[in-house]
Amino acid sequence: MMKMMMMSSPSRSYTYINVSTFPPGHDMPFSPPEEHAKTLQGFPSMLQYVSHFDTLLCEDTMWIKRKNDVFMDTNREDEVLKCREAEQDCLIDSTAEQRALSLSLSGQTDMEDRCLEQVQSLVLKEVQKDIMTACKLLNITSDPVEWSSGHVQKWLLWTEHLYRLPPVGTAFQHLSGSELCVMSEDEFRQRCSPCGDVLFAHLDIWKTVALVKNRCSPQTSSFIETPDDVSAEADWSCSGQPIHLWQFLQELLLKPHNYGGSIRWLNKEKGVFKIEDSAHVAKLWGIRKKRPAMNYDKLSRSIRQYYKKGIIRKPDVSQRLVYQFVQPV
DNA sequence: TAGTAGGAGAATA
DNA sequence: TATTCTCCTACTA
Numbered sequence: 001m002m003k004m005m006m007m008s009s010p011s012r013s014y015t016y017i018n019v020s021t022f023p024p025g026h027d028m029p030f031s032p033p034e035e036h037a038k039t040l041q042g043f044p045s046m047l048q049y050v051s052h053f054d055t056l057l058c059e060d061t062m063w064i065k066r067k068n069d070v071f072m073d074t075n076r077e078d079e080v081l082k083c084r085e086a087e088q089d090c091l092i093d094s095t096a097e098q099r100a101l102s103l104s105l106s107g108q109t110d111m112e113d114r115c116l117e118q119v120q121s122l123v124l125k126e127v128q129k130d131i132m133t134a135c136k137l138l139n140i141t142s143d144p145v146e147w148s149s150g151h152v153q154k155w156l157l158w159t160e161h162l163y164r165l166p167p168v169g170t171a172f173q174h175l176s177g178s179e180l181c182v183m184s185e186d187e188f189r190q191r192c193s194p195c196g197d198v199l200f201a202h203l204d205i206w207k208t209v210a211l212v213k214n215r216c217s218p219q220t221s222s223f224i225e226t227p228d229d230v231s232a233e234a235d236w237s238c239s240g241q242p243i244h245l246w247q248f249l250q251e252l253l254l255k256p257h258n259y260g261g262s263i264r265w266l267n268k269e270k271g272v273f274k275i276e277d278s279a280h281v282a283k284l285w286g287i288r289k290k291r292p293a294m295n296y297d298k299l300s301r302s303i304r305q306y307y308k309k310g311i312i313r314k315p316d317v318s319q320r321l322v323y324q325f326v327q328p329v
Numbered sequence: 330t331a332g333t334a335g336g337a338g339a340a341t342a
Numbered sequence: 343t344a345t346t347c348t349c350c351t352a353c354t355a
Contacts, residue, residue, distance in 0.1 A: 242342065245346075278332085291347070296332085302346055304334065320332055320355080333354075340347070 131209055133255050134158060137248065137288055143210035144203060147177025157287045159202050161280070162258070166194040181207060245302050246311050246325070248285060249273070259284075271325030272315050 135142050138158055140151040147155065152175055156168050171191040172180065180203065188196035252259040253273055262277040262284070275281050278296035286294025303323060306312035315324045 242345085289346080294347085298347060298349090300333075301335085301348080305346075307334090314333085318333085331355090334352085336350080338348085338350105341345085342343100 127205060128209055130255075130258065131206060133251065133258070137243075137251060137284070139243070139288070142206070144177040144206050145181050145210070147180070149174050149176050152177055152180055154287060154290075155206075156199070158284075159199060160195075161283055161287065163198065163202070165198060168192050168195070168199070171196075243288065245285065245299070246306060248288060249281075250325070252281065252284070266322060270315075271327070273323060273325075274319075275321040275323075278321060 131142050134140075134155075138151075138154045140147060140154060144152075144155070152172060156172055159165065160168055169192075183200075185197055185200045188200040190196070192199060249263065252263045253265055253268075256264060259281075260276075262280045263273060263275050266272045266274050275296075278299075282294050282296040282299045285299055286292055303312055307314075310326050312323050313326055315322055
């Protein structure tokens, strides 16, 4: 697993998962090495540094670094619990070893490697899900090598908005995905000094996942898609159908760890949702539909068109920015 | 000021 | 042709 995750880049590779919380008592004053801070520039503020597993713990993100090779984070509750359990086990075992002074250093390393592999497996699954969602929303393939220059621009805009990066402008204009993929981190920095390294890291995640996916057949892989995931992927990667606004909103709502700050359920059973960041949701919709002039005024007008069609309505008690799917999701 | 509501015509797939 | 975009006016919180 470790080898597979390292293969994508000649320098190093990254993957990530978001973690909303972390077990109390494991917090340590944050003092990341300089190269970590550099690589993590543009991501959520880093608050703490946990040395076990060489883990960087941020406000809502856990970054795990191992031998300069892998970054990870997650915020799915179930994955978080498993990550915690895996890490807790290692912490407990590690303490016992120190007290007993009976296990060799190599044995401890093996155990840590096993735990790390468990976490990595969860991480990769999570990353794949996120990438599938992004592909569906952007209507692009998951392998950056296959992207046209238009796809590259969509991905750049998307990443820029998702991670609140400074505008990339025309730094990567007219570049195809294959051209983008052979560029070094230095070239990224030269083209886009404020966030080139961050974009390089994100592209590297996509490249890594595409590489792992291509190398592992569904029969032999322990972490590639479940049957449901496969059908979901087929649905988004091959359909090419224009997406409707109500579908787009539902997809954002299905990824609360990515878009919870912009749109969230108030009552999922009744289909009631609230747009928290109207400008951001409109921007995302504009990117998806290649309508750079999209704003909330226009998006809300489109939502109101659904009133007559019986797709979306205002809830019984009308509130600003709150809507309700007539057919609960 | 920002959001809501809806009419009307244009653009797009 | 259906859907969405765009622009508009009027109104509300």
